[in-house]
Amino acid sequence: MTDAYVSRETPTREEDDPPLAMEALRAVQILNPSGVVTMPRPDHTRIMCVANQKGGVGKTTTTVNLAVALALHGNRVLVVDLDPQGNASTGLNVPHHAGIPDVYDCLIDNVPLSDVAQAVEGIPNLWCVPATIDLAGAEIELVSVVARESRLSRAIAAHPDTFDYVFIDCPPSLGLLTVNALVAAQEVLIPIQCEYYALEGLNQLINNINLVRQHLNPTLDVSTILLTMYDRRTRLADAVEQDVRNHFGDKVLRAVIPRNVRVSEAPSYGQSVMTYDPGSRGATSYFEAAQEIAEHGVKGGKA
Numbered sequence: 001m002t003d004a005y006v007s008r009e010t011p012t013r014e015e016d017d018p019p020l021a022m023e024a025l026r027a028v029q030i031l032n033p034s035g036v037v038t039m040p041r042p043d044h045t046r047i048m049c050v051a052n053q054k055g056g057v058g059k060t061t062t063t064v065n066l067a068v069a070l071a072l073h074g075n076r077v078l079v080v081d082l083d084p085q086g087n088a089s090t091g092l093n094v095p096h097h098a099g100i101p102d103v104y105d106c107l108i109d110n111v112p113l114s115d116v117a118q119a120v121e122g123i124p125n126l127w128c129v130p131a132t133i134d135l136a137g138a139e140i141e142l143v144s145v146v147a148r149e150s151r152l153s154r155a156i157a158a159h160p161d162t163f164d165y166v167f168i169d170c171p172p173s174l175g176l177l178t179v180n181a182l183v184a185a186q187e188v189l190i191p192i193q194c195e196y197y198a199l200e201g202l203n204q205l206i207n208n209i210n211l212v213r214q215h216l217n218p219t220l221d222v223s224t225i226l227l228t229m230y231d232r233r234t235r236l237a238d239a240v241e242q243d244v245r246n247h248f249g250d251k252v253l254r255a256v257i258p259r260n261v262r263v264s265e266a267p268s269y270g271q272s273v274m275t276y277d278p279g280s281r282g283a284t285s286y287f288e289a290a291q292e293i294a295e296h297g298v299k300g301g302k303a
């Protein structure tokens, strides 16, 4: 029960947050006010689908924080919120109440993506296509539209601006919305929560990815696995990490995202953890993950 005593003495910091001096230094790097720190820009738009049909594994958190990290370091980034719950829109503080033009209008009514994308306040180079509650109907309505699997792909291709990254935040299911994301993307990023059932259910996702590859998007690549909500105090987390690394090899990013209370607090302030508490372990880990992803994009290895 030592943990309980520690947390009572230091109620606002997590046990594993870094010392203040290092934290301050990292915060400057992450917020990058002078623009000096850059992450290399890819030579083509990288469209990354953030998918895992399990809910609560960190898809949205990963989408939001990687997008902000890359945008703060010189990349042009678009986030497409493809979950009717609209959590990515909330996390980026983008209005998405009923009546706001959203991704539903693009998928079902052919409204251009550029008409519904909103600039994210306070983060230059970052835009978000929000999801409103309207999107809840899309899964069913898509069934009867023409080219139902490639609506998002067409919408992204028709966008007049060039982005370095497009992140698509998927809902926790393998329905037509996720299929649209898999058809639109070149790469799949799978966040895996470090818990006992982590690998269970992944087969189903991989099977779906294989089906999409066979029939609709031959070059789709599972390029990136990110371990999330890692709790280093448990032996289980370590075992899950070994399992995932054995299974997926160098697709697994070296950076691992710890379970960190700052990460979970940030969305209620309409912020990413990068801006909410840039010195926290949550922010530094997402910063490192974004750096790795950016480096893979220029080496040509995984992109």
Ligand SMILES: Nc1ncnc2c1ncn2[C@@H]1O[C@H](COP(=O)(O)OP(=O)(O)O)[C@@H](O)[C@H]1O
Residues within 6 Å of the ligand: 054, 055, 056, 057, 058, 059, 060, 061, 062, 087, 172, 228, 229, 230, 257, 258, 259, 260, 261, 263, 264, 265, 267, 282
């Ligand atoms: N590294 C983390 N540490 C603590 N809480 C986290 C972390 N990552 C995500 N969470 C929290 O876990 C919940 C689920 O995360 P979320 O990104 O919404 O998952 P998904 O999009 O896969 O459903 C959210 O409440 C989020 O704030």
Ligand SMILES: [Mg+2]
Residues within 6 Å of the ligand: 059, 060, 061, 083, 087, 170
């Ligand atoms: Mg989500």
